[in-house]
Amino acid sequence: xxxELLPVLRERWSPRAFxxxxxxxxxxxxxxxxxxxxxxxxxNSQPWAFHVARRNTPEWRALTEHLAGSSRPWASQASALVxxxxxxxxxDTDWEFSEFSIYDLGQAVAHMTIQAHSMGLSCRxxxxxxxxxxxxxxxVPPHWDVVTMTAIGRAPSEAERGPRASQRETAIAxxxx
Amino acid sequence: xxxELLPVLRERWSPRAFxxxxxxxxxxxxxxxxxxxxxxxxxNSQPWAFHVARRNTPEWRALTEHLAGSSRPWASQASALVxxxxxxxxxDTDWEFSEFSIYDLGQAVAHMTIQAHSMGLSCRxxxxxxxxxxxxxxxVPPHWDVVTMTAIGRAPSEAERGPRASQRETAIAxxxx
Numbered sequence: 001x002x003x004e005l006l007p008v009l010r011e012r013w014s015p016r017a018f019x020x021x022x023x024x025x026x027x028x029x030x031x032x033x034x035x036x037x038x039x040x041x042x043x044n045s046q047p048w049a050f051h052v053a054r055r056n057t058p059e060w061r062a063l064t065e066h067l068a069g070s071s072r073p074w075a076s077q078a079s080a081l082v083x084x085x086x087x088x089x090x091x092d093t094d095w096e097f098s099e100f101s102i103y104d105l106g107q108a109v110a111h112m113t114i115q116a117h118s119m120g121l122s123c124r125x126x127x128x129x130x131x132x133x134x135x136x137x138x139x140v141p142p143h144w145d146v147v148t149m150t151a152i153g154r155a156p157s158e159a160e161r162g163p164r165a166s167q168r169e170t171a172i173a174x175x176x177x
Numbered sequence: 178x179x180x181e182l183l184p185v186l187r188e189r190w191s192p193r194a195f196x197x198x199x200x201x202x203x204x205x206x207x208x209x210x211x212x213x214x215x216x217x218x219x220x221n222s223q224p225w226a227f228h229v230a231r232r233n234t235p236e237w238r239a240l241t242e243h244l245a246g247s248s249r250p251w252a253s254q255a256s257a258l259v260x261x262x263x264x265x266x267x268x269d270t271d272w273e274f275s276e277f278s279i280y281d282l283g284q285a286v287a288h289m290t291i292q293a294h295s296m297g298l299s300c301r302x303x304x305x306x307x308x309x310x311x312x313x314x315x316x317v318p319p320h321w322d323v324v325t326m327t328a329i330g331r332a333p334s335e336a337e338r339g340p341r342a343s344q345r346e347t348a349i350a351x352x353x354x
Contacts, residue, residue, distance in 0.1 A: 003295075008183070009288055035182055106283025106287070107284065110287035147280065
């Protein structure tokens, strides 16, 4: 039996442009969150939270004020901005909530990204925003941390996009001496 | 248009038992690594590496010596153990290689896990092993870090497994005050 790379993994890409006419429905937003929720995590600790702001809502406007100049042009075209948060400490302590909070957040965001691709949507994760300002805006308590944002929307067609950076040149197997 | 959670995301689970008669082919191992390779990463930095040891090879035997008592019974039944490594520092410096090394490793492992499920295989990620000993065994240089292992193999059938822990009770949307 021969196995092939899942098309949803091979075809996923991170656009730098989104269709500003596309609207993300309530139902689609729910399915994206559901995909993240089903990700594996250490001891099923689920050390993640997501804040979804859809384009042209008041909270989206507040969020876009904190985007860097490098991300605003394309991120503000996306149908939604999702703030990805990690559960870093046990509340009111300096005890680590989980050794794998950031790693597991990565897994959950990957699930959301793959789900989005299966729905004809695309994601670009980014860090080009004022993290402290976003934390204040969302009233993030000290035991949680804003890690990244994901811009989610409808990307330009394949024909319109530039070449994808190859993943082929990186050593994947551990180089033994 | 209604969207549904991808079956490969909903049906994935992390078994604690593997079929010790199942053999992972070279080709299947390659596809699993390929899936990880296509994961997104900050600036396409791909801050990950994977070391695959298939059951009953000499390197697998060396690796299993460093499993904790809690993981050995089921992890040593799996068809392969994959050591998941993160590129932490720029070589010969104390400069962080990427702010997102651990987060992106999580994304790559999630891709591998999802690919495995699509091939009829299952994964359980774990940390119950002697990390320093594994690092010495694999001659991991100081700018890389052993983060987790993944046991990959054929899981018992649905009928044989216990109930899956529900993911339903965790707040997913950020709780605003």
